[in-house]
Structures are given as structure tokens and as C-alpha cells.
Amino acid sequence: MSELALRTRDLRKVFHDPERGSVEALRGVDLECRYGEIYGLLGPNGAGKTTTLRILATILAPTSGEAELAGVDVARDPLEVRRRLGFLSASTGLYARLTPRETLRYFGTMHGLVGDALEQRIEELVETFEITAFADQRCQGLSSGQRQRVSIARAVLHDPTVLILDEPTTGLDILGTSDMMAFIDARRDAGRLILFSTHILSEAERLCDRIGVIHRGRFLGAGTLEELRERTQREYLDEIFRALVEEA
Amino acid sequence: MGTLGLIRLVLACELRRLLRDGRAILFAVVLPVVAFPLLFLSTDGLGEIGRDALAARDVRLVHDLAALPPDDGAALLSALDDPELLIEAEARAFDAADEELREQARTLFADGFHALLLARPPTKPAGPARLEVYFDEASETSREAARRVRGELLELLSAARDERLVALVGEDPGARFEPLPVDVARPEDTAGRSLGGLLPLLAVLVLISGGSFAALDAFAGEREAGTLETLLVQPAPALALAWGKFLAVALTGTLAFAGNALSLFLCLVFEFGSLPALPEDVAWSATAGRLLLACAVFLPTAALVSAVLSLVAARARTFRQGQLLTMPLSFAALALAAPSVQPTTELGVALALVPITGGALAMRDAAAGAPALLPQLICLLASTGWAAFALSRLRRTVDAERLLSTSDVSDEANARRVHSSRAIRFGAVSALLVYVVGGRMQAAAPVAGLLATLYGLVVFLAVLAAARSARRTGEPLGTALGLVRAAPSHLVGAALLAPAAGQLVQRVFALQQRLLPMPSTVGAEALVSFTAELSLPLLVLLLAVSPGICEELLFRGALLRPMRRDLAPAAVVLWQALLFGAVHASIYRFVPTALVGALLAVVALRARSVFPAIVLHVGYNGLLVTASLGEVAWLGSPWLALLALPGAWLLARPSAGDAQAGGA
Numbered sequence: 001m002s003e004l005a006l007r008t009r010d011l012r013k014v015f016h017d018p019e020r021g022s023v024e025a026l027r028g029v030d031l032e033c034r035y036g037e038i039y040g041l042l043g044p045n046g047a048g049k050t051t052t053l054r055i056l057a058t059i060l061a062p063t064s065g066e067a068e069l070a071g072v073d074v075a076r077d078p079l080e081v082r083r084r085l086g087f088l089s090a091s092t093g094l095y096a097r098l099t100p101r102e103t104l105r106y107f108g109t110m111h112g113l114v115g116d117a118l119e120q121r122i123e124e125l126v127e128t129f130e131i132t133a134f135a136d137q138r139c140q141g142l143s144s145g146q147r148q149r150v151s152i153a154r155a156v157l158h159d160p161t162v163l164i165l166d167e168p169t170t171g172l173d174i175l176g177t178s179d180m181m182a183f184i185d186a187r188r189d190a191g192r193l194i195l196f197s198t199h200i201l202s203e204a205e206r207l208c209d210r211i212g213v214i215h216r217g218r219f220l221g222a223g224t225l226e227e228l229r230e231r232t233q234r235e236y237l238d239e240i241f242r243a244l245v246e247e248a
Numbered sequence: 249m250g251t252l253g254l255i256r257l258v259l260a261c262e263l264r265r266l267l268r269d270g271r272a273i274l275f276a277v278v279l280p281v282v283a284f285p286l287l288f289l290s291t292d293g294l295g296e297i298g299r300d301a302l303a304a305r306d307v308r309l310v311h312d313l314a315a316l317p318p319d320d321g322a323a324l325l326s327a328l329d330d331p332e333l334l335i336e337a338e339a340r341a342f343d344a345a346d347e348e349l350r351e352q353a354r355t356l357f358a359d360g361f362h363a364l365l366l367a368r369p370p371t372k373p374a375g376p377a378r379l380e381v382y383f384d385e386a387s388e389t390s391r392e393a394a395r396r397v398r399g400e401l402l403e404l405l406s407a408a409r410d411e412r413l414v415a416l417v418g419e420d421p422g423a424r425f426e427p428l429p430v431d432v433a434r435p436e437d438t439a440g441r442s443l444g445g446l447l448p449l450l451a452v453l454v455l456i457s458g459g460s461f462a463a464l465d466a467f468a469g470e471r472e473a474g475t476l477e478t479l480l481v482q483p484a485p486a487l488a489l490a491w492g493k494f495l496a497v498a499l500t501g502t503l504a505f506a507g508n509a510l511s512l513f514l515c516l517v518f519e520f521g522s523l524p525a526l527p528e529d530v531a532w533s534a535t536a537g538r539l540l541l542a543c544a545v546f547l548p549t550a551a552l553v554s555a556v557l558s559l560v561a562a563r564a565r566t567f568r569q570g571q572l573l574t575m576p577l578s579f580a581a582l583a584l585a586a587p588s589v590q591p592t593t594e595l596g597v598a599l600a601l602v603p604i605t606g607g608a609l610a611m612r613d614a615a616a617g618a619p620a621l622l623p624q625l626i627c628l629l630a631s632t633g634w635a636a637f638a639l640s641r642l643r644r645t646v647d648a649e650r651l652l653s654t655s656d657v658s659d660e661a662n663a664r665r666v667h668s669s670r671a672i673r674f675g676a677v678s679a680l681l682v683y684v685v686g687g688r689m690q691a692a693a694p695v696a697g698l699l700a701t702l703y704g705l706v707v708f709l710a711v712l713a714a715a716r717s718a719r720r721t722g723e724p725l726g727t728a729l730g731l732v733r734a735a736p737s738h739l740v741g742a743a744l745l746a747p748a749a750g751q752l753v754q755r756v757f758a759l760q761q762r763l764l765p766m767p768s769t770v771g772a773e774a775l776v777s778f779t780a781e782l783s784l785p786l787l788v789l790l791l792a793v794s795p796g797i798c799e800e801l802l803f804r805g806a807l808l809r810p811m812r813r814d815l816a817p818a819a820v821v822l823w824q825a826l827l828f829g830a831v832h833a834s835i836y837r838f839v840p841t842a843l844v845g846a847l848l849a850v851v852a853l854r855a856r857s858v859f860p861a862i863v864l865h866v867g868y869n870g871l872l873v874t875a876s877l878g879e880v881a882w883l884g885s886p887w888l889a890l891l892a893l894p895g896a897w898l899l900a901r902p903s904a905g906d907a908q909a910g911g912a
Contacts, residue, residue: 059477059481079484082481087478093473093478097269098261098264107482110257111483112249154478
């Protein structure tokens with residue numbers, strides 16, 4: 001079995017709402033993900049998927065519990081975590097007045113890439129993600145598909161060992177979704193951990209090596225699709241999900 | 249990559265993005281540079297062209313001078329016949345009442361005439377004839393015609409008066425000497441003073457207007473575009489992000505101001521425009537040196553303005569919201585800089601400490617070539633300190649943006665401060681009510697008014713605040729008022745602090761008197777009116793016990809507890825000091841009362857009860873009353889302040905309440 005890339009223990013997050021008082025967004029999430037696998041975090045809207053991923057990406061601080069990414073504690077050393085992490089969400093934008101090449105150069109430099117190594121890496125990504133034709137046009141004129149390719153290139157620029165994708169196919173057309181799935185597959189083959197959230201069951205079935213189910217902030221269980229089928233005695237993922245919710 | 253390298257990287261990215269945005273170029277470069285040429289063109293240039301055109305215009309005059317002596321009429325018509333006046337005169341006869349004359353004049357003006365000169369008989373025997381000039385205020389040409397005719401009339405009258413005077417008494421007997429002022433100021437001093445009155449306001453305005461787009465784009469714009477989240481998951485510390493973006497804002501604002509000031513300077517040098525009180529023979533090279541020095545003196549203030557602008561933009565959720573927030577910021581900054589316009593406002597030590605005001609006055613004085621070294625130095629240090637403080641807040645805000653990036657999380661941030669925000673707002677409104685309502689009641693009837701203010705208004709506000717707080721938290725009303733049993737050691741300790749508090753406030757007040765002297769009429773009147781009619785015990789009851797109980801119930805009781813729910817102790821003490829200083833509604837009493845408020849807050853926080861604060865407040869006010877009356881001389885002894893040592897020890901030592909709180 002490959003090495004552990006991500007681990008959380010009893011991860012909790014409480015938001016304080018002026019009207020509703022305290023809201024427990026996460027009520028104890030335990031995850032264990034390994035390199036070379038695609039781990040899908042499955043749950044309906046508002047289940048706590050985004051909160052979990054944002055804590056792992058150091059955007060949010062956990063209220064309690066532990067989280068380690070690539071062997072680094074996310075609360076204690078967020079900068080080190082960010083060096084090992086690629087993060088992409090559906091709401092990720094690009095600087096409208098920079099070109100894709102300039103965008104990649106900016107974030108690459110931030111990750112410590114300089115000189116020839118940086119330029120070589122940029123060229124490599126420009127070719128891999130078929131950005132060449134518009135690499136020197138400003139991002140404000142790019143189509144959504146072109147922007148998505150630039151965003152993905154930006155996320156993997158520093159070759160992160162863990163890639164977190166929050167609802168990555170939201171807003172994409174069929175071709176864009178297909179490209180994104182191909183990209184996720186390729187990263188897994190390169191031995192990286194891809195942790196992604198989705199509420200689209202077919203995506204999870206098609207891609208994931210393992211699936212974690214989350215509902216109303218509570219972690220209901222995880223396993224391969226086969227394991228989940230066995231545990232719930234259900235065939236399809238929507239039935240499995242419902243069974244896990246009822247079981248909880 | 250090190251932090252400095254990251255700052256440079258973020259700065260370069262921000263500047264590159266700005267340089268590619270037409271709006272940024274417009275606000276930071278084009279508008280500041282063309283503002284003065286356009287302004288001078290529209291006021292001086294176009295005004296001159298308009299005046300020339302008007303002066304070259306022919307005007308048509310109708311006159312009836314029959315009521316004048318024939319010689320006077322002929323002299324007047326001869327004067328108006330001057331070819332330079334361009335007056336085409338026509339005689340007509342008028343015989344109508346006032347109202348009818350006005351109507352006739354309006355008809356004449358509609359027919360192409362511009363003025364009517366009418367001689368009317370004297371109103372009293374042997375009095376002078378009246379010469380009325382009718383014109384149409386709404387018509388420029390008519391106004392011009394009236395101006396020319398009136399000018400000639402006055403000149404004629406003046407010449408006739410002089411001639412008559414000389415004929416009667418010879419030379420003017422009053423003309424024994426002629427006062428002639430001689431200005432010894434160097435032209436660059438005068439020019440520096442003239443420009444120095446304008447520059448600070450200009451600097452603040454242009455820094456904000458020029459830097460606002462950069463600030464909004466760097467913070468609110470990034471949030472809206474969805475790039476902020478990406479930036480915040482990069483391995484760059486918040487310090488580097490905050491500084492990189494701040495420097496972009498500061499550079500853009502400074503560039504805008506430099507362009508604006510340079511364009512003003514060049515307009516003046518090449519006489520494209522002028523300013524009031526600007527001498528004609530200015531040595532521009534010396535003035536330029538003065539202005540450069542003035543700008544250098546203003547740099548820390550410019551950094552402060554840019555940091556505050558960045559802070560405002562960082563807290564805005566959207567670009568539009570940021571624009572709305574920038575407007576009050578501009579007003580506030582301009583209001584702070586406004587004292588520099590008043591030549592009588594001097595840069596003293598106290599004003600040197602005030603953010604923006606100090607910098608504006610220092611800039612004005614440096615431009616005028618009259619900088620006072622010590623206040624300038626203090627101002628420089630204070631402005632640098634304010635700028636550093638604003639930057640540290642900005643760094644925290646950029647860090648906190650991780651929390652503000654989504655609506656649910658921003659609710660968390662807001663909710664965190666919901667109790668304290670409500671308490672602070674309630675405290676501010678209470679201070680205003682006590683000032684307005686209480687002040688009126690006390691003005692009408694000092695003793696009854698004071699009692700009504702304390703036991704009526706203040707206690708009512710305390711109970712109201714506590715009831716609102718109790719409803720939200722579910723605790724009993726008494727607890728919400730801070731009426732929690734206090735440790736005896738805390739009560740004794742608080743009482744022992746009273747003399748030291750009195751001494752401390754006296755010292756601070758004496759220091760303040762040197763910076764902000766309190767007029768002798770302020771402060772004593774209330775006490776004088778009471779002391780004349782009340783005995784000492786009643787005075788102590790009225791001025792020490794009553795405020796001690798009532799004010800503590802409101803401030804250290806009902807307001808302190810909700811503040812403590814979500815603010816750090818230091819922030820609670822600061823807010824308590826500000827509110828307690830504000831409720832006394834006097835600029836002269838603000839610092840001393842704020843200091844007392846802070847001390848009382850520390851005691852209440854330590855004791856977790858309002859009772860020790862009441863004891864300290866009553867003790868402090870009681871000592872103040874008795875000492876000021878001189879009834880018990882030894883109570884004013886400085887040695888009593890030493891009692892603070894055992895007092896502080898009693899308050900600091902662990903009590904039974906600590907164990908309970910720790911257990912809870």
C-alpha cells in the first residue's frame with residue numbers, strides 16, 4: 001500500500017452566525033488518503049465538502065481536530081502545506097490583464113521557480129495543456145475552456161504532491177468536463193493524490209478509487225465502490241448514499 | 249524566495265496590471281496632470297477671453313438727463329461719448345412712475361438697448377439730482393453697459409468733488425501723511441506660504457483619488473474576480489501580500505500627487521495660471537526646493553493615507569462597496585487636513601500627534617520655510633507610528649481574508665463581534681443621550697437634573713442594555729448588570745487604588761494643561777454651584793456615590809460583559825476608556841476620564857464583578873470632591889498613592905472566584 005498523503009482526525013469547524021447562533025459545519029471528519037489515488041468527497045450541497053477542502057488548503061482554520069497534508073500539520077505550518085499543494089475550485093479566477101504565460105510566471109516565481117527552470121516548466125505546461133495559441137493573449141479575452149486549462153496549469157505548476165479540486169467540473173461543458181477527468185486520471189498515474197469534491201454521482205463512480213461520504217458535516221464512511229456496495233447491500237451510488245445517511 | 253523578494257513580486261504584478269488598465273491610468277496619471285491646466289484654462293484663460301470679448305462689445309444706451317442742470321448733463325454726455333467706451337447713446341423723454349419705468353426699461357431692452365440712464369429730480373429741496381442706471385441683471389451685455397456708465401459717472405463725480413474741495417479749502421488738509429506698507433518677506437517665503445496652504449489638502453485628495461483604483465483593484469477587485477483565493481493558497485506570508493499591494497497603492501497615489509503638484513508648479517512658472525497672494529517676482533528654483541522638502545515631510549502621512557485606503561479596500565466585499573467606503577474616508581481625511589488652511593493653527597506638540605493633521609501642518613510650515621524643529625520631529629515620528637499601525641492592521645486583514653472569502657465565513661467573522669459591536673454602539677448612543685438629555689436637565693436644575701440623569705437616564709440605559717444582553721445569552725438580569733458577588737480582597741484592593749488614581753489623573757491633567765490649557769471658566773462652574781448650597785456629605789452622595797453606582801452599572805456592568813464575550817481584554821479596556829471619556833462630553837476632560845474608565849475596566853475585568861469598580865469609582869470621586877473643597881487636607885496627600893501597592897497585590901492574588909471561573 002502506498003504512503004499516506006493526507007490524514008485528518010476528528011476535524012471540526014464551527015461557524016458563528018448572528019441569527020442562527022453557532023453552526024457546526026463539520027462534526028468530526030476522519031480522512032485517510034494515499035498517494036496515487038483519486039479520492040472523491042461525496043455529499044449534497046451544504047454537506048461540508050468545501051469546508052473540509054478549505055481547511056486542508058489552509059484557507060480556513062479548523063475549530064478543533066488535526067489535519068496533516070504530505071506530512072505537514074495544516075494549522076502549524078500552512079506555508080509548507082501550500083508548497084506541497086495544488087488547489088483549484090469552480091470559483092477560481094484568473095488575472096484579466098495578465099497573459100497565461102505571465103500568470104504562470106507569477107505563480108511559479110511565488111513557488112520558488114526561477115530562471116531557465118521556470119521558463120522550461122512554463123513551456124512544458126503550455127504545450128501539455130495546449131495553451132500555445134493564446135499563451136500571450138490577455139486572459140480577459142479567453143473562452144471558459146481556455147481559462148480552465150490555464151487554471152489547471154497554474155495549479156500543477158510546482159508539481160504538487162497533493163491536488164485538491166473543489167467541484168472542478170461545475171460550469172464546464174461536456175468537452176471541458178471530459179478534459180478535466182482526463183487530467184485527474186493523468187495526475188493519479190503520476191503518483192499524486194487527487195482529492196476532489198463533487199455532488200455528481202456519475203463523476204465519482206467513473207473516477208474515484210475511493211469515496212468518502214459526508215452529510216450535514218458528519219463523515220458517514222469511506223471505501224472503494226465495491227466496499228461501499230458490500231457494506232450497504234446496494235448497487236448504485238445514489239442508493240448507497242441514501243443507505244449511509246439512513247444508517248447514520 | 250524571501251519575504252522581500254515576494255513583496256517585489258507582488259508589487260510588480262500589481263503595477264503591471266494597473267498599467268494595463270485604462271481607468272487606473274486615467275485616475276492616477278491623466279486626471280491629476282491635466283486637472284490644473286484645465287482648471288486655469290477654464291477660470292483664468294476662458295475668463296480673460298470672455299472679459300475681452302465683452303469689453304469689445306458695443307452697447308446701446310437710452311438717456312433722459314433733463315432733470316440735471318444743463319452743464320452737468322452736457323459734461324456727462326461728453327464723458328460717455330468717449331470712443332473707448334463703445335457707447336451708442338440716444339436721448340428720449342420719460343415721464344412715468346417707478347413701476348411703469350421698470351416696464352418701459354424692459355421693453356427698451358427687448359428692443360436691443362442695454363441700459364437706461366435717467367436723471368430724476370431731487371427728493372428734497374437743494375438736494376442732488378438722482379441718476380438712475382436701469383439694467384438687466386440677466387444679460388451680460390446689459391451688465392457691461394451699466395458698468396461702463398457707472399464707472400464714468402463715479403469718475404466724473406470724484407473729479408468734480410476734488411475740484412470743488414481745492415476751490416474751497418486749497419489742498420486736502422487731512423493729507424498729512426500717507427501710510428505705505430513695505431513687505432520684507434522674500435518672494436519664495438510668500439510663494440511657499442501661498443502654496444503651503446493649498447498643498448496638504450491637495451495631497452490628501454489626490455493620494456486618495458489617485459490610489460483608490462489601485463487599492464480597490466488590489467483587494468476588492470481580486471475578491472470579485474476569484475483570484476484572491478488562488479493568491480491566498482500560495483506559499484507567500486500575509487506580510488508579503490499586504491506590503492506588495494500597499495506599496496502599489498502608495499506608489500500610484502504618490503505618482504498621482506507628484507504629477508498633480510508638478511503640473512500646478514509648471515502652470516504657475518509659465519504663468520498659465522495664478523494663485524491668490526502669490527507674488528509676481530517669485531524665485532521658482534528656491535520655491536521648488538521648499539516644495540520638495542514639504543513633500544518629503546509629508547511622506548509618512550502619505551504612507552498612512554495609502555495604508556488606510558488599502559485597509560478600507562481590503563474590507564470591502566465588492567469593488568462597488570469599496571467605492572462607497574472610499575467616499576467617507578476622503579471626507580474624514582480632508583477634515584483632518586483642513587486645519588492647515590487656517591494660518592493661525594500652529595503645529596504644536598499635541599497637533600503633531602494627530603494623524604494627518606500633524607502631517608498637513610508640517611507640510612504647510614515646511615513649504616512656508618518656517619518649520620519648527622521639535623514639532624516637526626515629533627510629527628515625523630508620530631506619522632510614521634500611525635502608518636506602521638495601519639500597516640499592521642492591513643497585514644492582519646489580508647490574513648483574515650482567508651476568513652472573509654466566502655459569505656458563510658464572513659458571517660463567522662461578523663458574528664464573532666456581534667456582542668461587542670452591539671455594546672459599543674449602545675455605549676455611543678448612551679453617551680450622546682447623556683450629553684444631550686442629561687446636559688439639558690442639569691442646565692435647568694443642577695442638583696435635581698444630575699440626580700435625574702444618573703438614577704433615571706443612566707440606570708434606565710444600564711437596565712435596558714443588560715436586558716437585551718440577558719435575552720440573547722440567557723443569563724439572569726443581575727448577572728448581565730455585573731451584579732456578581734465579588735471577593736472581599738478585590739473590594740478592599742479597589743478601594744486602596746482610589747488615592748493613586750486621583751494622583752495619576754492629577755499628573756496627567758497637569759501635563760495636558762501644557763498642551764491643551766483648559767479655560768478657567770470650564771469645569772468649575774458645576775462644582776461651585778453645588779458647593780455653595782450643599783454640605784460635604786450631601787456633595788459626596790451626589791458627586792461620588794451616585795455616579796459611582798449608576799455609571800458603573802452601565803459601563804462596567806451592562807456594557808463590559810458583552811464586550812468581553814468576543815474582544816480581547818486590551819480591546820475591552822480601550823473601548824471602555826473611549827466611551828467613558830466620551831460620556832463626559834468635554835475635550836478637556838476626555839483624557840483624564842478615559843484614563844479612569846480604563847482603570848475601572850481593568851478592575852472590573854479582574855474581579856469579574858461590578859462591585860469593586862463601584863467601590864473604586866466612589867472612592868476616587870469622593871477624594872476628588874473633598875480634596876477640591878480643602879475640607880480634609882490630608883486626603884490630598886501624595887503619600888496616599890502608596891496604598892495602590894497593597895491594593896494591586898490584593899487584586900492580583902488568586903481568589904475563590906478564579907478557581908470557579910477556571911473550573912467552568
